[in-house]
Amino acid sequence: MTDEQLAFDIEAMLHASAVEAAPGWSGAPLGFTAAYWPAVDLEAAHEHWQFLHKLDQSRTQSRMWHRAIAVPGSVAVGEHGFDLFTADLRCEPWTHGEAHGGCQCVGDLIYQAICEPDGWHVIAGDENTAVEGWHDHAFPGWRELPIVPARLRSVDQPGLSKAAKKWIAEHYPPPMQVVGAPVITERSNGGTRHVPGRSPWAGYDISHTAVEPNLRVSQRRSRAVSREPTRPPTASLGPALGA
Ligand SMILES: [Zn+2]
Structure with missing residues (x-):
């Protein structure tokens, strides 16, 4: 027996007794759930699963919710909260070979946005859709915002240029120029991910494809010109925060 093997066996033994000694789990489910759970409970359940399966090399995917890389922690937005979680429902090819008759997995990477103060959540098949759903909840009327x-x-730097910030200050309705509020920016093909924290108020920079997916840049330009005077009044944009 090698030293490594001995060390592993001892660790496995200690882990087994730690699992045995742990109190029974009464938190969020230790597997996939579509039910609403506060972010802190989802995190605790995921941590507990990792503890239970620490030495189990046959299962690397818990199917459980864990924080999405883009948004590592809770964000307070007025009286709302924002948490973004993801769950990996894709198959693990190495766990079922030909012998198992092929893949049985439901299979995808899915996302969940949570507003804990309201006990609200939305589950979507991609990150952008989850983010948009949360904005429908916290910033009703955001889909009518002007497209930057x-x-x-800016050519030299990522994020909003000075000119863009100036344009936003002039064109965005004041009630929507508040902490956590989004901006919508015109993107080129391929760069259509919504970017957290990039609005002038640390809210999302949302790709224009969320509101005008089929519009080509050239079409949008000419439409934008004719459309500008008929913009809805700012009062129709609803309360951004609180209420
Ligand atoms: Zn809310």
Whole structure:
């Protein structure tokens, strides 16, 4: 027996007794759930699963909710909260070979946005859709916000240029210029991910494809010009925070 094997066996023994000594689990389910759970409970359950399966190399996917990389912690937005979780429902090819008759997995990477103060959540098949759903909840009317033209993008640096910030300050309704509020920016093909923390108020920079998915840049430009005077009044944009 090698030293490594001995060390592993001892660790496995200690782990087994730690699992045995642990009190019974009464938190969020230790597997996939579509029910609402506060972020802290989802995190605790995921941690507990990792503890239970620490030495189990046959299962690396818990199917459980854990924080999405893009948004590592809770964000307070007025009286709302924002947490973004993901669950991996894709198959693990190495756990079932030909012998198992092929893949039985439901299979995808899915996302969940949570507003804990309201006990609210939405589950979606992709990150952008989950983010949009949360904005429907916390910033009703955001889909009517003006689209920041791509020509205002900074060439040398990521994020919003000075010109873009100025344009936003002039064009965005004041009730929507509050902490955590989003902006919508015109993107080029491929760069259509919604980016957290990039609005002037640390809210999302949402890709224009969320509200005008089929519009080409050239079409949008000409439409934007004719459309500008008929923008809805700011009062129709609903309360951004609280209420
Ligand atoms: Zn809320």
